[in-house]
Amino acid sequence: MNLRRQLLLVSLLTLMLPWAGCEFIRETEIALRDGQRQMLADTARAIAGSMVQHSEEFPVRDKSYGTGDQLYVHRLESRPKIDGYFDDWTLPADSLRSIRGADGPIRFAVASYAQATYLYVEVMDRSVVYATPQSLLVDGASRFADRVTLASSSPPYLREAISFAAEAPGRIISYRQSAYGFEPEPTISAFWQDIPGGYRVEARIPSGLLGTHLGLSVQNTPNAQQAGTRSSSFTGRTPGRAMSNIEELDRIAALYVQSDTRLILTDFRGWRIGAAGELAPGGGAQSGGGLARRVYDLLVEQGREAAFAEPDPLGREQQPYVSAALEGRETGTWFRNASTGTAIVAVAAPVTVGDEVVGAVVLQRGTQAILSQRNEGLSRLINVTLLTTLVVAGALLGYATWLSRRIRALSIAAEDALETENLSSALPSALADDEIGDLSRSFSWVLQQLGEYNAYLRSLASKLSHELRTPLAIVTSSLENLEHEPLNEASHGYTARAREGADRLRRILSAMSEASRVEELMAHAEPEPFDMRAVLESTTAAYRDVYRNRLFGLVCKVDSAQSTGSPELLIQMLDKLVDNAVDFSEEGDTITLSLEEKDQELLVSVTNPGPELPERMRSQMFDSMVSVRSGEESRHLGLGLYVARLIAEGHGGRIAAENVDGGVRFTVAIPRHQGPLSRSDSVRNL
Amino acid sequence: MAKRIAIVEDEAAIRENYAAAFSREGYVVDGYDARQPALDAFESRLPDLVVIDVNLKDDVEGGFELCRELRSRAADLPIIFLTARDSEFDAVSGLRLGADDYLTKDISLPHLMARVAALFRRMDAMQKPQGSTGRITRGDLSIDTERMTVHWQDQPVGLTLTEFWLVHALARYPGHVKNRQQLMDAAQAVLDDNTITSHVKRIRRKFHAIDSSFDSIETVYGMGYRWISD
Numbered sequence: 025m026n027l028r029r030q031l032l033l034v035s036l037l038t039l040m041l042p043w044a045g046c047e048f049i050r051e052t053e054i055a056l057r058d059g060q061r062q063m064l065a066d067t068a069r070a071i072a073g074s075m076v077q078h079s080e081e082f083p084v085r086d087k088s089y090g091t092g093d094q095l096y097v098h099r100l101e102s103r104p105k106i107d108g109y110f111d112d113w114t115l116p117a118d119s120l121r122s123i124r125g126a127d128g129p130i131r132f133a134v135a136s137y138a139q140a141t142y143l144y145v146e147v148m149d150r151s152v153v154y155a156t157p158q159s160l161l162v163d164g165a166s167r168f169a170d171r172v173t174l175a176s177s178s179p180p181y182l183r184e185a186i187s188f189a190a191e192a193p194g195r196i197i198s199y200r201q202s203a204y205g206f207e208p209e210p211t212i213s214a215f216w217q218d219i220p221g222g223y224r225v226e227a228r229i230p231s232g233l234l235g236t237h238l239g240l241s242v243q244n245t246p247n248a249q250q251a252g253t254r255s256s257s258f259t260g261r262t263p264g265r266a267m268s269n270i271e272e273l274d275r276i277a278a279l280y281v282q283s284d285t286r287l288i289l290t291d292f293r294g295w296r297i298g299a300a301g302e303l304a305p306g307g308g309a310q311s312g313g314g315l316a317r318r319v320y321d322l323l324v325e326q327g328r329e330a331a332f333a334e335p336d337p338l339g340r341e342q343q344p345y346v347s348a349a350l351e352g353r354e355t356g357t358w359f360r361n362a363s364t365g366t367a368i369v370a371v372a373a374p375v376t377v378g379d380e381v382v383g384a385v386v387l388q389r390g391t392q393a394i395l396s397q398r399n400e401g402l403s404r405l406i407n408v409t410l411l412t413t414l415v416v417a418g419a420l421l422g423y424a425t426w427l428s429r430r431i432r433a434l435s436i437a438a439e440d441a442l443e444t445e446n447l448s449s450a451l452p453s454a455l456a457d458d459e460i461g462d463l464s465r466s467f468s469w470v471l472q473q474l475g476e477y478n479a480y481l482r483s484l485a486s487k488l489s490h491e492l493r494t495p496l497a498i499v500t501s502s503l504e505n506l507e508h509e510p511l512n513e514a515s516h517g518y519t520a521r522a523r524e525g526a527d528r529l530r531r532i533l534s535a536m537s538e539a540s541r542v543e544e545l546m547a548h549a550e551p552e553p554f555d556m557r558a559v560l561e562s563t564t565a566a567y568r569d570v571y572r573n574r575l576f577g578l579v580c581k582v583d584s585a586q587s588t589g590s591p592e593l594l595i596q597m598l599d600k601l602v603d604n605a606v607d608f609s610e611e612g613d614t615i616t617l618s619l620e621e622k623d624q625e626l627l628v629s630v631t632n633p634g635p636e637l638p639e640r641m642r643s644q645m646f647d648s649m650v651s652v653r654s655g656e657e658s659r660h661l662g663l664g665l666y667v668a669r670l671i672a673e674g675h676g677g678r679i680a681a682e683n684v685d686g687g688v689r690f691t692v693a694i695p696r697h698q699g700p701l702s703r704s705d706s707v708r709n710l
Numbered sequence: 711m712a713k714r715i716a717i718v719e720d721e722a723a724i725r726e727n728y729a730a731a732f733s734r735e736g737y738v739v740d741g742y743d744a745r746q747p748a749l750d751a752f753e754s755r756l757p758d759l760v761v762i763d764v765n766l767k768d769d770v771e772g773g774f775e776l777c778r779e780l781r782s783r784a785a786d787l788p789i790i791f792l793t794a795r796d797s798e799f800d801a802v803s804g805l806r807l808g809a810d811d812y813l814t815k816d817i818s819l820p821h822l823m824a825r826v827a828a829l830f831r832r833m834d835a836m837q838k839p840q841g842s843t844g845r846i847t848r849g850d851l852s853i854d855t856e857r858m859t860v861h862w863q864d865q866p867v868g869l870t871l872t873e874f875w876l877v878h879a880l881a882r883y884p885g886h887v888k889n890r891q892q893l894m895d896a897a898q899a900v901l902d903d904n905t906i907t908s909h910v911k912r913i914r915r916k917f918h919a920i921d922s923s924f925d926s927i928e929t930v931y932g933m934g935y936r937w938i939s940d
Contacts, residue, residue: 106912159923227872246777307846392937468849482928490794490795491795492798493814493815493816494721494724495719496815497724497794497815498721498723498724498727500818500819501724501727501728501731501819502723502727504727504731504818504819504820505727505730505731505734508731508734530816533814537796538904540797541796541797541798541904541905542797543909544797544799545904547909548798548908558931558934559931562930562931562932562933563931563932564932565932566933567930567932591886592907592929595931595932596904611762
């Protein structure tokens with residue numbers, strides 16, 4: 025990972041800023057909401073206290089029937105047409121209560137409007153069995169027909185029922201059960217409509233015909249010969265009390281509500297008996313902007329969905345906080361509208377008469393004010409932190425780019441200096457006052473040391489040979505004198521061996537000083553015209569003579585290669601390369617010399633089969649006293665290729681080595697026409 | 711009368727060794743370790759031959775100085791440089807000062823003896839009238855093997871002993887390629903390729919000074935040299 029990426033990653037830490045800001049805003053919102061809830065709870069408690077005066081409006085605790093036996097009578101806002109359709113009821117579709125029927129669910133709703141009670145029933149029935157006129161006359165409602173019965177009672181009076189059966193779909197006559205049996209009731213208007221897989225009944229019943237308790241039962245007959253199965257909304261003999269908003273309580277509730285507040289009164293079972301006020305729709309919540317909201321939504325806790333705060337469509341408030349209030353505990357909670365972001369704070373307080381909880385006050389309030397405050401803060405926070413993050417990231421990126429460019433420039437310059445051996449060149453950032461400047465200066469220093477070391481190495485060989493020559497002369501001349509002294513057999517052997525050693529030493533010394541002599545020669549050589557091809561041809565012939573256990577091939581791709589230079593020196597260079605090739609090949613191998621022309625340059629190469637060059641040696645193998653050979657072969661001081669390089673560079677050319685398939689190729693490129701022989705840069709540095 | 715040889719050499723061991731070798735050959739040897747003592751001694755009597763080391767202790771170019779002074783006193787005195795300095799530049803400087811030969815200390819004692827003997831022989835030959843024996847003529851070239859002198863188009867070519875032997879070896883069998891080893895043997899010296907190359911170069915230059923169209927020494931690339939006779 026490069027420096028820029030690293031710093032960019034570090035700059036991501038600034039994203040902590042919006043997170044911290046959101047955290048702060050969230051805390052603020054929680055605090056504000058808690059305050060709101062506290063306030064709301066106080067209000068709810070006050071209302072609950074005042075409700076005691078109206079305790080007579082609350083239904084008494086009566087445990088003679090279960091909650092499930094009760095049904096809720098909705099209040100309609102307009103008069104529905106009796107036509108078998110539910111869509112003109114001003115109620116949401118989920119206001120339909122569902123009970124289990126023989127052939128599927130039975131869904132129904134009871135509502136009141138202007139002194140009349142309305143009934144809507146949807147029955148799933150695989151086979152609708154109509155009543156016969158006769159059976160209707162016999163028992164008012166056929167036992168062997170599908171029918172809907174609305175049971176009603178006003179305890180302690182007996183129960184009665186209104187039965188809806190049809191001879192055919194359409195308007196039907198309903199029958200009312202009285203002490204005298206079933207009688208047609210003309211004040212009831214009802215409509216039977218068949219639908220795929222069942223039927224629907226809609227009816228209007230004058231309120232006077234019904235008691236305080238209501239229940240629904242449906243009879244499903246498979247055919248006219250069999251008695252049907254009965255499904256009921258109640259379990260006992262009589263239905264439970266029908267629940268609905270009590271007008272007096274609605275009126276009282278309306279006194280307490282303010283804007284964006286909803287007040288609901290329930291009885292001890294949670295049935296809604298009074299309600300007033302509406303929560304403002306969360307339209308204004310968009311002011312915070314989509315991005316701000318989304319970021320916020322990622323960070324804050326999610327409240328329960330606001331839809332749960334709505335009054336229960338079936339009339340019974342069963343939210344946990346309401347239930348808790350009904351058990352005597354005052355509780356609060358909050359909801360969030362996911363689509364608008366609005367929070368709704370809700371509290372429920374018990375209404376107690378004596379020790380008895382008779383009902384609950386449920387108070388809900390929207391938090392538009394908090395929301396807009398939060399959103400404003402949030403969007404500003406997000407804008408500011410986003411900008412900060414961008415600026416910081418941009419600055420860091422720029423800084424990192426600058427840094428890495430300097431470092432790269434430095435490393436490129438250093439590599440360049442190494443490559444070209446121009447070790448004294450100035451490196452970038454050398455004057456900088458920072459760590460990179462230090463690095464640059466250390467680099468310069470190291471390169472300079474290296475240069476001095478290289479120069480020392482180059483001069484070492486000739487200096488050493490020069491210094492050793494005098495002691496060697498002492499040794500050889502002494503030995504030669506000694507041979508004229510009378511010596512016994514053994515002594516002759518020793519002197520002969522000593523002579524041999526001294527001779528070897530002399531050869532080594534002369535090899536060591538060869539480089540400096542070549543440099544001298546080049547300094548004094550006068551370039552002469554010659555034909556490189558002729559030179560190669562005659563030297564190849566000579567090599568065949570000298571190295572009899574190697575084969576030599578010559579490939580010339582040019583007819584004549586006129587050039588100027590010093591053929592003697594070039595031959596010496598070839599000698600070094602061929603000597604090297606011979607050393608690295610096996611007996612019987614073919615060493616190939618080749619000549620071609622390319623871009624005004626003559627390319628002379630010597631290729632030999634043998635081990636590949638180690639990669640790390642490639643750049644150094646033409647340096648002084650560098651040998652790729654392993655230790656034992658002591659006569660190689662690593663000067664041969666250095667001499668070859670001196671000669672190539674002296675001719676304005678260059679030398680390179682490469683691994684070819686199964687061998688090594690040394691190539692010397694020499695410009696065809698050139699000026700006087702020059703000593704190479706590396707030599708001039710000495 | 712025994713010939714006197716003076717050795718000016720700061721390295722005592724080498725001086726003694728050379729002195730011993732020369733004595734064995736029947737020469738009288740005087741050894742000096744610096745320029746001044748040698749000059750003082752030569753004031754009273756000049757030796758017959760001087761062997762000088764270029765580098766005399768702290769007197770880095772003392773040998774050259776000595777050679778110059780000696781040459782000014784005696785034009786014919788044979789002077790041999792025997793030094794550890796093997797650079798082309800030094801050799802050229804030494805020979806330009808009038809030395810008869812410039813040898814590196816690589817040379818073996820027998821080779822050195824052969825050269826000294828040859829120099830004395832040449833001196834002796836110079837005293838005698840020119841005879842017809844020992845003459846080789848190849849076109850414009852004539853070699854007097856007695857006096858070890860070479861003439862080109864009847865003009866003397868000032869060759870050192872080494873150069874003379876090289877020319878002699880080549881011109882003896884014109885057309886034959888002499889490789890470096892053969893030339894080395896002929897010159898009684900252990901020379902490396904580069905030294906032979908520079909010797910040949912110097913020889914050519916000396917002939918060129920007389921005749922700019924001289925091209926009788928041909929380089930046979932990779933092999934050696936040969937003399938081409940018209």
